[in-house]
Amino acid sequence: MSVYQHDVIVVGAGLAGMRATIAAQSRGANVAMISKVHPVRSHSNAAQGGINAALTSRGDSWEDHALATVKGSDYLADQDAVEVMCQEAGAALIELEHMGVIFSRDEDGRLGTRRFGGQEQARTFFVADITGAAMLHVLYEQIMHSKVRVYEEWFVTSLVMEDGECRGVVAIELMTGQLHLIKAKAVILATGGSGRVYEPTTNGMVVTADGHALAYRAGAAIMDMEMVQYHPTTLKGNGVLITEAARGEGAYLLNSDGDRFMQKYAPHMMELASRDVVSRSEQTEINEGRGVDGCVFLDLRHLGRELIETKLSYIQEVAGDFANVDLSKQPIPIRPGNHYIMGGIKTDVHGATSIPGLYAAGECACVSVHGANRLGANSLLDTIIFGRRAGEAAAARATEVGDKPVPESVLSVDKEAIRSFLSRKPNKDMAAKIRLEMGETMNEHVAVFRNEAGMQTALQTIRQLRERYAELAVQDKGQVFNTNLLFTLELGFMLDTAEIICASALARKESRGAHFRTDIPQRDDANWLKHTLAYFTQAGPRIDYAPVTITRWQPQVRSY
Numbered sequence: 116m117s118v119y120q121h122d123v124i125v126v127g128a129g130l131a132g133m134r135a136t137i138a139a140q141s142r143g144a145n146v147a148m149i150s151k152v153h154p155v156r157s158h159s160n161a162a163q164g165g166i167n168a169a170l171t172s173r174g175d176s177w178e179d180h181a182l183a184t185v186k187g188s189d190y191l192a193d194q195d196a197v198e199v200m201c202q203e204a205g206a207a208l209i210e211l212e213h214m215g216v217i218f219s220r221d222e223d224g225r226l227g228t229r230r231f232g233g234q235e236q237a238r239t240f241f242v243a244d245i246t247g248a249a250m251l252h253v254l255y256e257q258i259m260h261s262k263v264r265v266y267e268e269w270f271v272t273s274l275v276m277e278d279g280e281c282r283g284v285v286a287i288e289l290m291t292g293q294l295h296l297i298k299a300k301a302v303i304l305a306t307g308g309s310g311r312v313y314e315p316t317t318n319g320m321v322v323t324a325d326g327h328a329l330a331y332r333a334g335a336a337i338m339d340m341e342m343v344q345y346h347p348t349t350l351k352g353n354g355v356l357i358t359e360a361a362r363g364e365g366a367y368l369l370n371s372d373g374d375r376f377m378q379k380y381a382p383h384m385m386e387l388a389s390r391d392v393v394s395r396s397e398q399t400e401i402n403e404g405r406g407v408d409g410c411v412f413l414d415l416r417h418l419g420r421e422l423i424e425t426k427l428s429y430i431q432e433v434a435g436d437f438a439n440v441d442l443s444k445q446p447i448p449i450r451p452g453n454h455y456i457m458g459g460i461k462t463d464v465h466g467a468t469s470i471p472g473l474y475a476a477g478e479c480a481c482v483s484v485h486g487a488n489r490l491g492a493n494s495l496l497d498t499i500i501f502g503r504r505a506g507e508a509a510a511a512r513a514t515e516v517g518d519k520p521v522p523e524s525v526l527s528v529d530k531e532a533i534r535s536f537l538s539r540k541p542n543k544d545m546a547a548k549i550r551l552e553m554g555e556t557m558n559e560h561v562a563v564f565r566n567e568a569g570m571q572t573a574l575q576t577i578r579q580l581r582e583r584y585a586e587l588a589v590q591d592k593g594q595v596f597n598t599n600l601l602f603t604l605e606l607g608f609m610l611d612t613a614e615i616i617c618a619s620a621l622a623r624k625e626s627r628g629a630h631f632r633t634d635i636p637q638r639d640d641a642n643w644l645k646h647t648l649a650y651f652t653q654a655g656p657r658i659d660y661a662p663v664t665i666t667r668w669q670p671q672v673r674s675y
């Protein structure tokens with residue numbers, strides 16, 4: 116075991132983590148970044164469609180972007196946070212350009228835009244359909260120029276808590292299997308989403324809600340976890356994403372009769388209504404028998420081969436490889452699939468959580484700018500804006516607090532947990548079985564449509580799975596790159612998170628945004644215009660509430 120020390124430690128090397136790292140370093144902090152995978156394998160790399168920003172030089176206004184975001188959120192977003200994000204978006208976009216992100220251009224050579232759902236304006240900037248990869252590689256270059264230490268392929272197992280504040284992390288160095296203590300004056304969690312709690316999902320295999328569970332176990336408030344986004348266009352079976360950019364470029368949604376059914380549900384915005392609305396419409400068509408084999412169709416034929424090849428070449432590749440479809444010749448079967456979590460670790464607009472010394476940014480955080488439903492292309496923006504802000508705030512804290520002691524005994528709990536997984540004789544339960552049952556249960560009962568009985572079933576199932584998990588044995592007893600052990604620890608994080616999602620969803624007795632209850636189909640502002648908070652207790656999450664910040668946009672009836 117070794118002990119390391121930094122001013123700021125950033126857990127996560129996706130867009131939020133990298134942006135936070137660069138910001139903390141530019142403020143003079145001794146900062147280190149830690150990632151369980153090679154940095155550019157973070158899920159941000161998979162983002163396709165783009166990043167939103169209202170550029171005033173285009174006649175766009177941040178207020179219009181903010182209003183679309185608030186309406187998209189079904190009025191659950193905190194409007195002060197939305198204002199910060201939308202106001203700072205333009206400068207952040209130009210800064211990315213100056214760092215070297217080669218955004219796609221229009222015919223006049225200016226930065227190109229496409230229209231994304233829930234917005235009237237075309238304000239989504241993009242690099243073909245590989246926007247996330249382009250951004251992530253440019254930020255990684257900046258990190259490589261700097262003197263930042265990167266703990267690559269290290270896995271954080273817990274946060275170090277002393278006297279009610281966070282003083283570092285405990286992590287396994289995967290190459291050796293050694294457990295280490297990394298002390299810090301501030302810790303930023305930028306661990307991404309929780310997609311793999313569901314099966315299938317558009318999210319990568321590494322998106323396992325680690326940060327949500329680490330913060331929860333340490334006592335932080337976890338907010339609005341019932342708000343899970345189903346993306347309208349994913350492939351059946353494997354859940355692979357077909358970007359919203361396809362509809363942004365003009366693709367249609369068709370049912371089995373060949374009708375553009377969105378006419379019925381969102382006559383004004385059609386296919387570009389907000390995601391919760393489009394996913395519910397598709398699921399209704401499927402449930403009422405106007406789908407084919409559990410799917411409806413996305414039709415790009417009228418866009419023509421040239422547009423598809425220049426602006427949507429990656430999804431043409433995906434469609435060919437996974438569905439054997441040539442998008443210029445045939446519609447592709449798609450359906451709603453798990454994609455994103457609006458909820459997360461509660462933070463203020465500086466990334467501060469309810470625990471001193473602990474910050475969060477990116478998909479694992481809940482500022483909250485997405486409320487009950489996120490607009491497409493607002494997540495990349497969220498990572499860049501609040502990643503930077505968290506990095507700056509953490510660096511500022513590091514100048515204020517002195518070195519505080521951490522006993523090395525903090526390693527003993529994790530050491531013991533790992534030892535017991537490794538020492539048990541292999542039994543019939545394997546992590547993979549529990550993981551699949553968890554994912555399928557969540558996808559069946561806590562999905563586009565929900566009801567009390569289904570959510571109760573899911574909660575009970577997750578609790579039973581946790582009991583089986585406690586007895587689990589890790590088969591591979593080795594030290595070097597023990598991915599079997601890693602998979603097991605990730606499963607523990609996911610089971611905690613699944614339980615929080617179920618408990619939060621059961622608590623909210625209304626329908627709002629992505630949380631649509633067939634047994635209570637109305638939004639109820641009088642009683643439920645509030646955030647759900649979940650806190651750790653031994654008996655399961657304790658639920659509490661917090662007010663929503665409304666600055667200038669009063670809740671309205673939402674139609675598209």
Ligand SMILES: Cc1cc2nc3c(=O)[nH]c(=O)nc-3n(C[C@H](O)[C@H](O)[C@H](O)COP(=O)(O)OP(=O)(O)OC[C@H]3O[C@@H](n4cnc5c(N)ncnc54)[C@H](O)[C@@H]3O)c2cc1C
Pocket residue numbers: 126127128129130131132149150151152154157158159160161162163164165166246247269270271272305306307308317318319321322325326356454455476477478479491492493494495496498
């Ligand atoms: C297929 C797909 C397409 C998308 N397209 C778009 C889009 O076009 N526009 C948009 O706005 N949004 C999009 N999104 C959403 C957006 O990409 C994500 O919300 C965002 O990139 C998350 O970034 P992040 O930095 O928070 O986390 P991530 O990029 O997921 O990074 C998480 C990091 O945390 C590290 N980590 C996690 N746990 C641990 C641990 N225990 N120990 C050490 N390290 C750990 C990982 O190694 C990784 O480096 C898309 C998402 C998907 C899945």
